[in-house]
Amino acid sequence: MNAKSLPTATHQMGHDVGGLDVAAIRQDFPLLTTPFHGKPMVYLDSAVSGQIPQIVIERMDHYQRFEHTNVHRGVSTLSQEATDRFEEAREKVRGFLNAASTKEIIWTRGTTEAINLVAQTWGRTNIHPGDEILLSAMEHHANIVPWQMLAAEKGATIRVLPMNDAGELLLEDLDALLTPRTKFLGLIQVSNVLGTINPVKEIIAKAHAKGVCVLVDGAQSVPHLAVDVQDLDADFFVFSGHKLSGPTGIGVLYGKKALLEKMPPWQGGGSMILAVSWEKTTYIGLPGKFEAGTPAITQAIGLGAAIDYLQGIGLERIAAYEQQLLTYATAQLSKIEGLRIIGTAHEKASVISFVLDSIHPHDVGSILDHEGIVVRAGHHCAQPVMQRMGVPATTRASFAYYNTKEDVDALVAGILKVKEIFG
Amino acid sequence: MSDPRELYQQVILEHNKKPRNFGKLEPCTHHAHGLNPLCGDDIEITLVVEDGIVKDLKFQGHGCAISQASSSLMTVNVKGKPVTEAETMVEQFREMIRGKLDPATDPHLLGKLTLFQGVKDLPSRVKCAVLPWATLHSALEGDGATSTE
Numbered sequence: 001m002n003a004k005s006l007p008t009a010t011h012q013m014g015h016d017v018g019g020l021d022v023a024a025i026r027q028d029f030p031l032l033t034t035p036f037h038g039k040p041m042v043y044l045d046s047a048v049s050g051q052i053p054q055i056v057i058e059r060m061d062h063y064q065r066f067e068h069t070n071v072h073r074g075v076s077t078l079s080q081e082a083t084d085r086f087e088e089a090r091e092k093v094r095g096f097l098n099a100a101s102t103k104e105i106i107w108t109r110g111t112t113e114a115i116n117l118v119a120q121t122w123g124r125t126n127i128h129p130g131d132e133i134l135l136s137a138m139e140h141h142a143n144i145v146p147w148q149m150l151a152a153e154k155g156a157t158i159r160v161l162p163m164n165d166a167g168e169l170l171l172e173d174l175d176a177l178l179t180p181r182t183k184f185l186g187l188i189q190v191s192n193v194l195g196t197i198n199p200v201k202e203i204i205a206k207a208h209a210k211g212v213c214v215l216v217d218g219a220q221s222v223p224h225l226a227v228d229v230q231d232l233d234a235d236f237f238v239f240s241g242h243k244l245s246g247p248t249g250i251g252v253l254y255g256k257k258a259l260l261e262k263m264p265p266w267q268g269g270g271s272m273i274l275a276v277s278w279e280k281t282t283y284i285g286l287p288g289k290f291e292a293g294t295p296a297i298t299q300a301i302g303l304g305a306a307i308d309y310l311q312g313i314g315l316e317r318i319a320a321y322e323q324q325l326l327t328y329a330t331a332q333l334s335k336i337e338g339l340r341i342i343g344t345a346h347e348k349a350s351v352i353s354f355v356l357d358s359i360h361p362h363d364v365g366s367i368l369d370h371e372g373i374v375v376r377a378g379h380h381c382a383q384p385v386m387q388r389m390g391v392p393a394t395t396r397a398s399f400a401y402y403n404t405k406e407d408v409d410a411l412v413a414g415i416l417k418v419k420e421i422f423g
Numbered sequence: 424m425s426d427p428r429e430l431y432q433q434v435i436l437e438h439n440k441k442p443r444n445f446g447k448l449e450p451c452t453h454h455a456h457g458l459n460p461l462c463g464d465d466i467e468i469t470l471v472v473e474d475g476i477v478k479d480l481k482f483q484g485h486g487c488a489i490s491q492a493s494s495s496l497m498t499v500n501v502k503g504k505p506v507t508e509a510e511t512m513v514e515q516f517r518e519m520i521r522g523k524l525d526p527a528t529d530p531h532l533l534g535k536l537t538l539f540q541g542v543k544d545l546p547s548r549v550k551c552a553v554l555p556w557a558t559l560h561s562a563l564e565g566d567g568a569t570s571t572e
Contacts, residue, residue: 359488360486360487360491361487362462362464362486362487362489362548363431363487363488363489366427366547366548367427369547370426370427377462378461378462378463383463392463392465392485392486393462393463421427421428421431421436422431422436
């Protein structure tokens, strides 16, 4: 590759299986086509982090080799072009979420940082002693702990919207939990443990009817379904680049412009200021107000390339294909004696948590690992979900658009081996 | 490790299924709580130490087969030993799991506990095997709580 040639998408559609040419897609992923423990790689851990296609890796490589300098600084052509690439990535995110403006797209390190930003700016301004912060029972730690810290600081109370044994939120309890003291609702769109797809649009409408601000955690939803923040009417929407076949170290906070404008800045430093003197400092407008210091430029451009890649395949085709995989995997796993799926909501994304007899998930995970099968075993950064479901941990297989029925079959064979070893 | 069966040997599976010295000593002279936050392994160890000898010890809690079997086999091997010897075993077990002590050539007091040497090839499981030993160390030191994180 030279300075003039940018990586371009190479994969062709054809030989579609269930709407996607998965064999061709898999060729785009160096990690998926490299043997693991001497066996074909069976990567069933995309909920922990998605794999990165070659074209995204090459886009970041190209930026670092030929385009890199700092952004929003200086008058050099190089700086202007780096800034242009960086801002183009922001525009790609805007389009991806269908936000009204790029002013509403704030770069963060990831979902966790985005939620902390909201808690410490919007939260510190709007949460007062005696107020209630409502969170769903299936939040992961990133959408629990920042609010607990804020509640402790402000003398506010955390309340929890419960779920049933299938892992579906009890919407009939929502009205009673939205009290005059409720100021905020934090809601995961797709559960990273249970796979549940929550009816966030309906819940947001109910919250808004009571004047409650809503943050939607989209870390697990954006890889599986098309999101339109305006249609959802989300006040805040957050996600991480690395769940979306992009790099780590980059994520997004979407916020409605009217809310973001009223919020105080978070971190202070270069890039977020208009003018600094010893007497008085003034800040720039959105989105720079929330982006102190040098941002993750390479990663932002990489995330933009990942969005292009996914949109090139088609988010709706991805969703349809993953539903087929989910149906197949659910049926195959259900045939295994002693295997119990945790999370059986009617509306699910392609995430399956399970327990197997009384065998601990870490033992399951270690033996599967030896078979070249990568799953997650543990509490999935969602200990309250484990407590609610009455299990200390689960094994989780999560399926992406680059997985196949053969991956499911390998998982089933691996689980049978675990059962054989444990007798 | 060429095969997971090298780690998941019958003795380990059997101790996982039927852990020895499972429970809690009341009263006790020493106790500690051990937590492996990565995995959620959670054990509590209680001991009765008299005249520098570990007269009795029990463990309770939950976790993977490696942490449960390691706890069970530890209690069996430490019971009745002088505290100084138990501390030596803590150190030797850790060294073995880190690959710094080879039970085939280096002198040691570990006996059957050498079953766990296969864990050294599974870095993600080292904390599970070491948890009861780290917890025993905390109990003997009077720390009350430990974490393998």
